[in-house]
Amino acid sequence: MHIYDSVQKTKLPFEPIHKGEASIYVCGPTVYDDAHLGHARSSLAFDLLSRTLKAFNYKVTMGKNFTDIDDKIIKKVEETGKSMEEITSFYIKRYVKEMEAIGVQRAEIEPKATESLEAIESMIQKLIDKDFAYVISTGDVYFDTSKDNCYGNISHQVGEDDDNQSRVEHTSFKRNPKDFALWKACKGSEDICFDTNFSSGRPGWHIECSAMIEKHFKGSDTYSIDIHGGGADLLFPHHENEAAQSRCATGHELSKYWMHNGFVQIDGEKMSKSLGNSFFLKDALSVYDGEVLRYYLNSVHYRNNFNFNEEDLLTSKKRLDKLYRLKKRVSPGKGSSVNKNFKQALLHAMGDDLNISIALSVIDEMIATTNDALDSEPKNKALKKETLANIEFIDSLLGFGNKEPFSYFQIGVDEALKKRIEILLEKRTEAKKAKDFESSDAIRDELIAMNIAIMDTAEGTLWEKI
């Protein structure tokens, strides 16, 4: 198994700190709004990582946090008059539900900032005690980046005198321009505050992740976790800062490997709130099936940017359809055991830094070969069973192909419509028997107008929702 480390910028063999185990921490969402396609992509990317590591027999412990203390949440509290807890629990529920719809497995650990305050406080205290952090008169606590001579090793972004055009605000309280807040003291009475030794206030964003990792992962003498993941936009400053805090507080590096996923773009631009081009996952799910979305969003290598458009999504659906048509052909039945070569080819592809393109091409090849074999030997039971097992393996590794194939092609068709289709098909079969092709073709046209495609097979006429 090889993964690309975005700090060393090369593909490296994955050698975990504890043999046979893989600890992963991914930066989760700040829960003040619905998840957009970018959240989906990130989740999907690391879901694929987790599934692949499991397929390679690693015992995976994945942690994905919910940032539930944040300025934007506080703003939402002020706007809506609702409590912070009401807002965050609402969006956490939605997030979990929507991620489930696109087949993302739940992380083993899902910590929240509000449940990690003790860990956060003790880590900040440790940094103050070791003189890596300082408290200013307002009660804010800052991390002193000049004390950490490894600062910049993660993102390689810190120049010697980079303050010329830097957009970082220069606060006179800060000792260095790159210093960042570990703790923000209360400003007004409406503020959301937690009491600590240094001041009453709330944690900064970066420290939340570091503290949660220390709290939940056993780590080792050299690293706290194996893999730290997140969107490419988090590399700097968030991951740089996380790494610095953890390094200075614990005396060892935070993560052995760092992985970053590319962005979802619309018309070549990053999808973001500020550009006003974000596309909520819930909206996509109201139009497209979650499994199709999963297939589509995962169809491009995780490190590349992903240009979202409907045409490509439909192309992905066609590809997925082919898998389900094959499944239809070999169903019902029980899977026997996976074809060894097929399994090996898939693992080889995914083991190479999650090369999904190769994996999908391996699947397409398997589909074509099997269909071919089935054309000449329609009753090959052993092949059917093996194919079912192959599809089960695809599902466990890549997270699609699990649905009952007939229902897959009937998504969005209600019982009344189903009955109508059945009646029309019966009529058509009769007309065909009587060689009344004019009538049978008319019925077919009628069905097509209803967005129903039909196909005549040896086992009778089958239909699909287009």
Added chain:
RNA sequence: GGAGCCAUCGCCAAGUUGGUAAGGCCGUAGAUUGCAAAUCUGCUAUUCACCAGUUCGAGUCUGGUUGGCUCCUCCA
């Protein structure tokens, strides 16, 4: 201003250590079909933004040019 990523067929997209361009969609010819659909088979980039260099040999390495994107502010 600083840092980095990317540019491969009409579209999407692979391409570890340089060795002579996967796969999908679309298109097209055929098998099959009453005709379709589905399925299968064949065809579909002498060429990898451009220029120069290294090399027996470069999409792959080096330098430059052009174009696109991202980070340095919250962001997956």
